[in-house]
Amino acid sequence: xxxxxxxxxxxxxxxxxxxxxxxxxxxxxxxxxxxxxxxxxxxxxxxxxxxxxxxxxxxxxxxxxxxxxxxxxxxxxxxxx
Numbered sequence: 001x002x003x004x005x006x007x008x009x010x011x012x013x014x015x016x017x018x019x020x021x022x023x024x025x026x027x028x029x030x031x032x033x034x035x036x037x038x039x040x041x042x043x044x045x046x047x048x049x050x051x052x053x054x055x056x057x058x059x060x061x062x063x064x065x066x067x068x069x070x071x072x073x074x075x076x077x078x079x080x081x
Contacts, residue, residue: 015045015052025058040076 013020022029035041042057062073 014055016055017050017052018044021053021058035076038076040073 016024018029018032022032025032027035032041036043040061042053042061044051044053064073
């Protein structure tokens with residue numbers, strides 16, 4: 001596993017790497033892969049040899065769409081049991 005870098009400032013990076021995204025979400029890199037496969041997290045953006053996630057899309061994917069809808073994040077976690 002890549003050595004994790006400390007997140008500095010009061011916000012996550014706009015386009016984090018897998019290692020930085022995992023650190024920000026307090027999950028492992030393999031969990032990032034699993035959550036992408038399960039649709040919990042958006043697919044990464046691939047440019048050249050770099051794989052990055054748009055933090056705005058990650059943040060939006062982890063929030064319920066409305067107060068009356070079922071939270072897709074929690075539903076996907078519960079379905080994986």
